Structure formats: structure tokens, C-alpha cells
Amino acid sequence: MTSAQLPGDGRDLTLLYRGPLASCDYDCPYCPFAKRRDSPATLRADRAALERFTHWAGEQREDRLSVLFTPWGEGLVRSWYRRALVGLSRLPHVRRVAIQTNLSCRTEWLADADADTVALWCTYHPGQTPYGRFLDRTAELAALGVRFSVGVVGLPEHLDDARRLRADLPGHVYLWVNAAEGHTYTDAEAERWTALDPLFPYSRDPHTSRGLPCRTGESVVSVDGDGTVRRCHFVRAELGNLYDGTYRAALRPRACPLAVCDCHIGYVHLESLPLYDVFAGGVLERVPAQPFWPTPP
Secondary structure, three states, X not given: OOHHHOOOOOOEEEEXXXXXXXXXXXXXXXXXXXXXXXXXXXXXXXXXXXXXHHHHHXXXXXXXXXXXXXXXXXXXXXXXXXXXXXXXXXXXXXXXXXXXEOOOOOOHHHHHOOOOOEEEXXXXXXXXXXXXXXXXXXXXXXXXXXXXXXXXXXXXHHHHHHHHHHHHOXXXXXXXXXXXXXXXXXXXXXXXXHHHOOOHHHHHOOEEOEOOEEOEOXXXXXXXXXXXXXXXXXXXXXXXXXXXXXXXXXXXXXXXXXXXEOOHHHHOOEOOOOHHHHOOOOOOOOOOOOOOOOOOO
16 A cells, blocks of 8 residues: 555654553562562453454555654563564555564574564663673664664663663664652753763653643554553653544644653654654664764774
């Protein structure tokens, strides 16, 4: 299907999908879902919900889709997420399909995906996996031609690991740094992180957002396992349901109702920030349009 074949009011629509999955194979002390195990019933429900979503995405003929999976846990250790990324990547009306991952899974399955469409947003968690193993996985992604970014949580004890990553990753791979929740950065600390990630100042402090225009609720929405559509993960008001189509009538420009926005998957969509230009073509996987970061000495 080409863009010209999309009927009616076909638009570019980004979907942030988060199903019931809330389990992870890591036990990061800064994550509330560390080493949490989902029950077999929850895993079955998550699989069924994801398969329903991917079936809808394959059958819908109204919009050009981009999809980012943002599971509370680690999705790629589950076969149904790997199948979803491969399948969605091969749909002609899907522009991008990406997932947030700790990259603990194998990578060879990505050879079956469309490398022009699939992408990974990878987080390195020091102490949870051997450094060499993680770096090898990034090399495998590069060899497969898969788009990806790599990042760390900006805790003081992660600084040396982040510097090592920046030195060892290919120059074109973006290393992002997320400000640690609850951590206040001195200017000197912020400068050290900004030397690695020039965009760290966007993450350092929450963004005042109330009343400002945001793409969420118009061209970007979040979807849960039941198909409930909201403008984003952080605003609980419902816009309708994906599967009965009631959400479509609610898609329109709207201002942010929250006082602040402090998560990248939220504030990247604020129209008051220039991040759609910075990440043009790579908003979902957090890959800037042009490399601009320095290589530390």
C-alpha cells in the first residue's frame, strides 16, 4: 500500500503501545519493575493484547502508522514482541516500528525485519549485564543495518561507564543520557553529562508544559492492552478506543493539561521544543537526524 492508496482523511499517526507486561530480567535499583515476574495469566493476556494490536495495525487502511512499544518490563525476551516488530516492519503503511529495550535478548531475529523500518532504543544498565556483551550486541545491530540509539541513566556511578560507551560506540551512534529521577544536578555535574550528550540539558529539568501546544492527542496517542486511547502515557483522560474507532473523532490539536513534562517520550512531542527537527526521521528511536556529538578525548 502506498500513501496514495490511503483513503479519506489518512494521516501520519504515531502510537505508543503499552500492554499488561510489567516484568523484567534485570533488577536495577532505580526501577520499580526490577526482577518483577508476571504470572502466566498476565503473560497470556499480554500476548493476546499485542497480537490483537498488531492484527489491527495490519488491517487498518486509514493512516500511515509509526509504532513505539514502551513496555514497563523487557519485551524482547518475549517471542511475541519479536514477532510483532518483524511483522509490523514489513507492512507498507508502517513508517517506523521501534521498542525500548535493555538489549538482553539475542539479535539474529532482526535479519527477518525490514531494516529500513525497524529500530531499537537501547538502554545500558551497568551492573546488570557484562559491558562486553552489551557492546557486542550493539555491533550485531550495526552489522544488521538496524537503526538504534544507546543510553544510560545519568547517575554519578554511571559516568565512567557512559564515557567508555561513548568511546567504544561507532561515531554515528547517538549516546543519550536520561536525568535520574529525583536527582538534582549541579552545573558541574550537568556539564560532564552534556559533554557526552549535548541534548542532556533537555532532560536535566522538567519542562513547564501547561497550556503549551503538544502533538499528543492529534498525531500521537498512547494505547493500552485493552485498546483504550489516551493522548499520552501521562494524561489519564480517555479519547476513545482503538478497536471501535471512537478515538478518531477526538484527534485534534490540544494544549498540555499538566504543569510539567519530565519524560523524553512526553516532552519530545511538545511543539515549544525543537526536538522534532533534531530527531527528524528518528523521533521514536531517539536517533538525531545528524550526528553532532563530540568524541571525548
